[in-house]
Amino acid sequence: MRAVLITGGGLVAALLLPLLLIAGLLGGLAAAPPANAVNAAAIPALAAEHLETIATVTATACPELPPLWVIAHVQAESSWNPAAFSSDRNGGAAGLYQLNEASWTDAGGAAWSASPPTADADILQPDEHLRRALPWVCANLRIAAAHLQATGKPTSALDGMLVCHIAGCGRLTGSATGIPAAGEAGCNRTCADVIANYLNRVHTLVAQYGAAAGPVSVEDLPAPTPFEGPSALCTADDPTGGRCLTPATRHAHDEIVRAFGHPGPDAPVRSAGCWDEHAWNPDSDHPRGQACDYFPAAAGQFPQGQELQNGWRLATWLRTHAAALKVKYLIWQGRFWSPDTPDTDGWGRPYTGGGVYNPADATGGHFDHLHVSFRE
Numbered sequence: 526m527r528a529v530l531i532t533g534g535g536l537v538a539a540l541l542l543p544l545l546l547i548a549g550l551l552g553g554l555a556a557a558p559p560a561n562a563v564n565a566a567a568i569p570a571l572a573a574e575h576l577e578t579i580a581t582v583t584a585t586a587c588p589e590l591p592p593l594w595v596i597a598h599v600q601a602e603s604s605w606n607p608a609a610f611s612s613d614r615n616g617g618a619a620g621l622y623q624l625n626e627a628s629w630t631d632a633g634g635a636a637w638s639a640s641p642p643t644a645d646a647d648i649l650q651p652d653e654h655l656r657r658a659l660p661w662v663c664a665n666l667r668i669a670a671a672h673l674q675a676t677g678k679p680t681s682a683l684d685g686m687l688v689c690h691i692a693g694c695g696r697l698t699g700s701a702t703g704i705p706a707a708g709e710a711g712c713n714r715t716c717a718d719v720i721a722n723y724l725n726r727v728h729t730l731v732a733q734y735g736a737a738a739g740p741v742s743v744e745d746l747p748a749p750t751p752f753e754g755p756s757a758l759c760t761a762d763d764p765t766g767g768r769c770l771t772p773a774t775r776h777a778h779d780e781i782v783r784a785f786g787h788p789g790p791d792a793p794v795r796s797a798g799c800w801d802e803h804a805w806n807p808d809s810d811h812p813r814g815q816a817c818d819y820f821p822a823a824a825g826q827f828p829q830g831q832e833l834q835n836g837w838r839l840a841t842w843l844r845t846h847a848a849a850l851k852v853k854y855l856i857w858q859g860r861f862w863s864p865d866t867p868d869t870d871g872w873g874r875p876y877t878g879g880g881v882y883n884p885a886d887a888t889g890g891h892f893d894h895l896h897v898s899f900r901e
Contacts, residue, residue: 563593568734569605571651572596578655587663589670591829594683595659597730598622598690601723607651610641617641620648622658632661665689669697678703681826681887684724691723692716728885731827732859741834743842749780751849756901759800759814767800770814773901774799777850778817785839788819793835796820806881810853810898820894827892840895856896859884
């Protein structure tokens with residue numbers, strides 16, 4: 526980090542929670558992926574070497590910080606080069622997380638005897654760096670989470686953490702959404718673009734390093750009744766508030782409700798939307814009543830923990846019963862799947878956005894919602 530600006534800080538105390546071990550590559554359909562599962566074959570070699578340290582420290586000191594995000598964040602900062610050093614007005618930034626000397630000593634590390642630090646400096650030792658820097662980064666995360674919860678700003682806590690890291694928490698607190706636009710929180714256009722590009726970079730790496738496979742067991746869920754009605758235009762009511770649905774789309778939505786319950790804040794599906802004009806994308810199936818979006822978490826946020834698992838459950842259930850429900854394709858977690866699409870590096874293939882959406886964005890990349898289109 527070139528210029529972390531945070532008041533206070535210090536080590537997050539106390540190892541309170543039991544060790545959380547990270548799973549490697551996913552197995553078959555019966556294996557449930559952990560939240561933000563790491564694809565150990567895709568991450569940098571040094572990250573894989575220190576994965577146990579990352580899992581231990583995050584589980585005990587900061588369980589709300591997914592190891593996958595640690596790996597992506599460090600890659601965006603230093604490309605996992607423990608000796609990385611960049612000069613700046615604060616005397617330079619060093620190590621995996623690119624911390625300046627003040628931040629490093631605040632985290633409990635030793636002051637530098639030279640700039641750049643000498644090869645034996647603790648900030649350049651990967652294991653030592655992670656054990657000290659991760660609780661310090663967690664302090665940023667908790668400051669961001671508390672502010673965002675108190676103000677109701679739509680930015681996720683993890684993105685708030687990134688804003689604090691790259692530009693200082695003042696940019697988070699001084700902006701309307703938590704991510705400053707040009708003219709907010711002392712941020713000009715260049716500053717706003719740097720922050721936006723930084724967030725997009727980390728999001729892209731999260732998708733790249735995450736376990737590409739995502740199917741989980743759905744044997745406990747009821748199989749849907751196959752659609753056998755006639756093909757028709759958009760003539761059925763849309764229970765999500767839109768203009769209309771095709772009979773096949775309405776049937777599939779009703780079967781999803783039967784298996785997962787009605788959308789709601791405490792349900793596996795938090796919200797759903799089907800028919801929509803989608804004027805910005807005339808090729809969309811939404812204005813034809815042949816598509817629905819299902820949100821396991823709040824719109825605009827990257828789902829974590831059980832919410833992410835709920836999304837994978839729905840995606841797996843729809844894929845398993847694609848023929849019975851006339852599923853044309855699914856988009857979820859930056860991946861595209863159709864019955865005619867072979868799996869590449871796991872589940873479906875990478876989703877590009879089709880020139881319409883930003884695939885690194887929570888909504889554009891379909892991380893916050895599962896899109897399903899139907900053939901009829």
